[in-house]
Amino acid sequence: MALRLIFLGPPGAGKGTQAKRLAAARSIPHVSTGDILRAEVGAGSELGAKAKEYMGRGELVPDDLVVAMVARRLAQPDCGNGYLLDGFPRTMGQATALEARLAEHGETIGQVLYFSAPDDVLIKRLSGRRVCPDCNANYHLETMPPRNDGVCDKCGGKLIQREDDMPETVRNRLKVYRAQTRELIGHYGATGSAQAGLLTEIDSTGTVGEIADAVARSLEN
């Protein structure tokens, strides 16, 4: 059966780290809207040019752009047998658009995993994050350092700090998360909508291995 999952949570909770592992283990595509948008910015596309200013400020890219981008991605053949959505939906408008698309195709979401962590943990993770712009691998200066300073273990690329991981932008991203994304916890949670009951909270304060175990347990249930 096709496995369709949503990873939800604040910036820095570790969604991307876990999503990469799980998607590889389950052989389903990891559909990260952040990664796709950064690739569009890097390629200098029309979408990238529009998205860049929002991302630089730590704000959400408008729903119409993101929904159309995700629809294009989910129409690719590799998504036919499931996918892991990382960082989408992030607004009620995006959730409604996704639900309409699923209904149109007679599909459902299997689970929504909500990665929770307090702000001090999130800020520490984001401020120490380093990423490889060539292969998207991610590292942390303290908890997951590369073998050689500033160099990607996987492809030898030069690691950088994401522009939106600067302190002021991080503060705004957390504010935007509370204002626009947090309500999805209720939407997918115990009460509320037709999507109710899909949500499982994963305490994301532990190590990468501990969180991966919690994710695996939640999928077994």
Ligand code: AP5
């Ligand atoms: P996006 O790239 O999706 O950013 P985000 O959701 O803010 O999430 P992050 O990537 O910052 O964090 P994460 O939870 O994936 O953590 P990670 O695993 O990297 O989006 C960027 C921007 O794009 C948005 O601000 C917006 O402008 C735009 N955008 C994207 N999607 C959109 C949408 N749907 N609608 C509108 N706009 C959209 O881990 C963080 C760090 O912690 C890493 O260094 C990692 O090594 C480390 N770490 C991870 N797990 C652990 C652990 N257990 N212990 C210790 N360290 C850990």
